Amino acid sequence: MEHIPHGSPDDPNPLRRLSLEQLRRRTSIKWRAYPEDVLPLWVAEMDVPLAGPVARAVTDAVALGDTGYPAGTGYAEALASFASERWGWDTLAVERTRLVSDVMTGVVEVLKLITSPGDAVVVNCPVYQPFYLFVEHMGRRIVEAPLDERARIDPGGLEDAFRRAVRGGHRAVYLLCSPHNPTGTVHTTGELAAVAALAARHGVRVVADEIHAPVVSRSARFVPYLSVAGAESGFSLMSASKAWNLAGLKAALVTAGPAAAGDLARMPPEVGHGPSHLGVIAHTAAYRDGGDWLDALLGGLDENRSLLAALLAEHLPGVRHLPGEGTYLAWLDFRALGLGDDPAAVLLERGRVALHPGPPCGTGGAGHARLNLATSPGILTEAVRRMAAAL
Numbered sequence: 001m002e003h004i005p006h007g008s009p010d011d012p013n014p015l016r017r018l019s020l021e022q023l024r025r026r027t028s029i030k031w032r033a034y035p036e037d038v039l040p041l042w043v044a045e046m047d048v049p050l051a052g053p054v055a056r057a058v059t060d061a062v063a064l065g066d067t068g069y070p071a072g073t074g075y076a077e078a079l080a081s082f083a084s085e086r087w088g089w090d091t092l093a094v095e096r097t098r099l100v101s102d103v104m105t106g107v108v109e110v111l112k113l114i115t116s117p118g119d120a121v122v123v124n125c126p127v128y129q130p131f132y133l134f135v136e137h138m139g140r141r142i143v144e145a146p147l148d149e150r151a152r153i154d155p156g157g158l159e160d161a162f163r164r165a166v167r168g169g170h171r172a173v174y175l176l177c178s179p180h181n182p183t184g185t186v187h188t189t190g191e192l193a194a195v196a197a198l199a200a201r202h203g204v205r206v207v208a209d210e211i212h213a214p215v216v217s218r219s220a221r222f223v224p225y226l227s228v229a230g231a232e233s234g235f236s237l238m239s240a241s242k243a244w245n246l247a248g249l250k251a252a253l254v255t256a257g258p259a260a261a262g263d264l265a266r267m268p269p270e271v272g273h274g275p276s277h278l279g280v281i282a283h284t285a286a287y288r289d290g291g292d293w294l295d296a297l298l299g300g301l302d303e304n305r306s307l308l309a310a311l312l313a314e315h316l317p318g319v320r321h322l323p324g325e326g327t328y329l330a331w332l333d334f335r336a337l338g339l340g341d342d343p344a345a346v347l348l349e350r351g352r353v354a355l356h357p358g359p360p361c362g363t364g365g366a367g368h369a370r371l372n373l374a375t376s377p378g379i380l381t382e383a384v385r386r387m388a389a390a391l
């Protein structure tokens, strides 16, 4: 196994704590989807140990045998405090939240409340591939509203998509990804207020997937959609799963805006059967006590963003990269290098490095690939070296 430098188990930056050898012992999809010689920087899992407070909460629960069904509103209360402290959002009302098993299940359940089969869901492509998969699986139509050249929401394109979505009397949802996966775009208050106004004008409901909300660079500010004027009929989906790497401990929260409370009340009780009690315990501890760990992670991600820019400039100057300020994902444009529609396939075969392919992210995805920055600087450096050697 190749030696890649890493920090010590007590390095303050959680991204430097684990060796490649330790990571390869993991059994999650990031580490098992490809053969051992491939360096995986594709799916949104992070190469970090659990935050101390989260690990303690889970091991305490296991020691106690506290492994039954979840109860109460502790998760929502922890998120509300976190939202108030971090983002100044003081109106997350616990009584307008519902526990769901994960964010995509939450999206599906909200779509069932406010659309019918054949109705439209507008997305800003290129976007997180499962938006297409889940929406189409439940018989709704995707209507694309491409991001602009700077990877920002294009109000003209969005309005055009809203018109197409509601044509023929259909109900429509705008599934907003905030911050945006894969570009890392952090939407501003002005952009979100414009979205809310546009949606109201066309009778489109907004569902904001805000799973990456805590993962925003210190140079930017995350704005919760429901905190924006005019967003009262919207929904938000949040979870600690991305920021604290808890996808295997299932839990997430749907929050309805004040004018969407009646819709949320129609969500059937059986939906609450999905989230795991251990997941709820872990996520609650993350929001309540995981702030210092998160800050250390954000510092490490900022370092990795700068490192990636420097590595690309040195080894792969033909790759265009518009660094985003949110998420731990980087969206790379390989079109100038002539690698065809799916550069990730070429890099996997020739370079033994796995990125997420661009084409399944919809229009604008061809010629691109998504790289996961949430790894050690050593692995990131080796990945770019392999990519350059492959070309």
Ligand SMILES: Cc1ncc(COP(=O)(O)O)c(C=O)c1O
Pocket (backbone or CB within 6 Å): 044, 101, 102, 103, 104, 105, 128, 177, 181, 209, 211, 212, 239, 241, 242, 247, 252
């Ligand atoms: C934008 C976005 N939404 C949803 C998810 C999946 O979340 P969950 O596992 O809670 O369904 C991801 C995972 O990477 C994501 O990036």
